[in-house]
Amino acid sequence: MTKIVVVGAVAGGATVASQIRRLDQDSEIVVFEKDRDMSFANCALPYYIGNVVNSRDHVLEATPEQFYSKKHITVKTYHEVTAIDDANSKVIVYDKKAEQSYTVDYDKLILSPGCSANNLNLNSPISFTLRNMEDTDAIYQFIEQNHVQKALVIGAGYISLEVVDNLYERNIDTTLIHRSEHINKLMDADMNQPILDEMDKRNITYHLNESVTKVIGNEVYFKSGRIEQFDLIIEGVGVKPNSSFMKSSQLNLDEHGYIPVNDKFETNIPNIYALGDIITSHYRHVDLPAHVPLAWGAHRGASIIAEQIAGNPNIRFKGYLGSNIVKFFDYTFASVGVSPKELEHFDYKSVELNQYDHAGYYPNKNKIHLRVYFDVSNRRIIRAAAVGKSGVDKRIDILSMAMMHHSTIDDLTDFEVAYAPPYSRPKDIINMIGYKARNL
Numbered sequence: 001m002t003k004i005v006v007v008g009a010v011a012g013g014a015t016v017a018s019q020i021r022r023l024d025q026d027s028e029i030v031v032f033e034k035d036r037d038m039s040f041a042n043c044a045l046p047y048y049i050g051n052v053v054n055s056r057d058h059v060l061e062a063t064p065e066q067f068y069s070k071k072h073i074t075v076k077t078y079h080e081v082t083a084i085d086d087a088n089s090k091v092i093v094y095d096k097k098a099e100q101s102y103t104v105d106y107d108k109l110i111l112s113p114g115c116s117a118n119n120l121n122l123n124s125p126i127s128f129t130l131r132n133m134e135d136t137d138a139i140y141q142f143i144e145q146n147h148v149q150k151a152l153v154i155g156a157g158y159i160s161l162e163v164v165d166n167l168y169e170r171n172i173d174t175t176l177i178h179r180s181e182h183i184n185k186l187m188d189a190d191m192n193q194p195i196l197d198e199m200d201k202r203n204i205t206y207h208l209n210e211s212v213t214k215v216i217g218n219e220v221y222f223k224s225g226r227i228e229q230f231d232l233i234i235e236g237v238g239v240k241p242n243s244s245f246m247k248s249s250q251l252n253l254d255e256h257g258y259i260p261v262n263d264k265f266e267t268n269i270p271n272i273y274a275l276g277d278i279i280t281s282h283y284r285h286v287d288l289p290a291h292v293p294l295a296w297g298a299h300r301g302a303s304i305i306a307e308q309i310a311g312n313p314n315i316r317f318k319g320y321l322g323s324n325i326v327k328f329f330d331y332t333f334a335s336v337g338v339s340p341k342e343l344e345h346f347d348y349k350s351v352e353l354n355q356y357d358h359a360g361y362y363p364n365k366n367k368i369h370l371r372v373y374f375d376v377s378n379r380r381i382i383r384a385a386a387v388g389k390s391g392v393d394k395r396i397d398i399l400s401m402a403m404m405h406h407s408t409i410d411d412l413t414d415f416e417v418a419y420a421p422p423y424s425r426p427k428d429i430i431n432m433i434g435y436k437a438r439n440l
């Protein structure tokens with residue numbers, strides 16, 4: 001019987017274990033998780049803090065007992081894999097409760113350990129990071145028990161923006177600070193203005209080019225010299241890969257500690273696969289490496305690894321497109337393709353439009369600002385970004401599908417939209433981008 005060992009029991013780990021079981025009833029599957037919980041919905045955590053998702057059971061999707069009884073998969077929480085002995089196909093596991101280590105053999109090893117939140121070492125009981133269910137419970141209880149009125153969110157990546165939105169939903173007076181002016185980095189910098197406008201509209205204070213130097217009690221000291229009292233601090237200051245335990249092995253890691261994998265999610269060592277936030281791979285539409293630490297990639301990786309192990313070698317990863325989206329109050333910000341920084345690898349042009357999402361005479365119309373970048377050498381679309389109050393997700397998903405098929409900017413004129421006044425216009429903004437590009 002094949003023995004499959006999985007490291008990490010959340011998005012990638014729990015999903016790969018389930019997918020393998022779907023295709024193979026016989027293998028022994030053991031999943032090790034260093035923390036308390038398995039299979040929670042990371043993406044739901046900010047919304048649970050905001051009481052928008054109001055049931056904890058909806059966030060915590062499975063327990064080890066359920067996994068075993070439904071799928072015959074063993075999940076061991078509070079068990080940390082501390083080393084890999086790839087020469088002998090073994091891992092060393094530390095049982096945190098029993099406070100002892102032991103060795104486990106594997107035939108196939110699958111790594112999905114994700115990343116950990118960076119923190120600013122503020123050494124303050126009012127300061128938290130948000131990465132898992134334990135963090136979420138701690139923040140939730142702290143808010144309730146201390147009747148939090150005033151919160152500081154440090155950092156302006158997509159998770160921090162979601163946290164600000166959700167704390168506001170709970171009537172907590174929230175301040176956002178960010179160390180530079182470039183907030184929400186996945187987006188074109190000049191398309192982020194509605195983030196600031198949305199905060200202005202709600203009297204949410206924000207300070208750019210600002211950082212915290214120390215915290216004493218409830219007093220927060222800022223680089224600018226300002227001192228202010230807060231009840232709660234949430235730090236969203238980036239992540240680091242959970243790959244230090246791999247250094248005992250011959251696994252190749254890149255200079256940042258991520259694992260490069262091939263199109264079967266294989267690492268450089270036979271029988272060791274990796275997926276999720278820990279990997280680097282490649283883009284689908286252009287010839288560049290890609291690191292896209294988001295949920296879709298973890299789920300796609302899980303499915304492909306399961307197919308590989310089940311003996312279907314032709315089901316392979318075709319690459320990322322980098323699709324991402326975030327809601328910030330009334331606005332949606334989304335993009336697909338190479339990052340704004342990676343555009344430097346191309347001779348590119350862009351076409352942009354501000355157009356209503358549906359017919360101008362039909363109620364509740366909103367403008368979408370859509371920008372599409374193309375490679376001048378072959379006119380293929382390489383990136384698109386959109387912002388607006390409605391219809392943004394649809395346009396970015398359409399462009400993602402277009403990029404999947406290497407469409408050119410001119411092909412967008414041919415996109416046949418499902419039109420009726422509440423949904424679109426006979427010439428959708430996607431078509432109009434194509435028409436406008438003909439002048440370039």
Ligand SMILES: Cc1cc2nc3c(=O)[nH]c(=O)nc-3n(C[C@H](O)[C@H](O)[C@H](O)COP(=O)(O)OP(=O)(O)OC[C@H]3O[C@@H](n4cnc5c(N)ncnc54)[C@H](O)[C@@H]3O)c2cc1C
Pocket residue numbers: 007008009010011012013032033034035042043044045046079080081082112113114115130131132159242245275276277278293294295296298
């Ligand atoms: C608050 C939040 C909101 C998010 N929102 C979105 C969103 O809206 N859309 C989106 O696409 N993505 C979102 N993401 C990102 C998404 O959750 C990740 O891309 C996804 O969870 C990655 O899956 P993973 O398996 O690589 O890592 P994780 O899901 O983080 O799981 C890794 C697990 O491995 C465990 N582990 C690590 N090292 C070891 C070890 N040595 N031994 C045993 N266990 C170990 C960790 O404790 C962890 O539980 C969000 C993430 C967070 C934190």
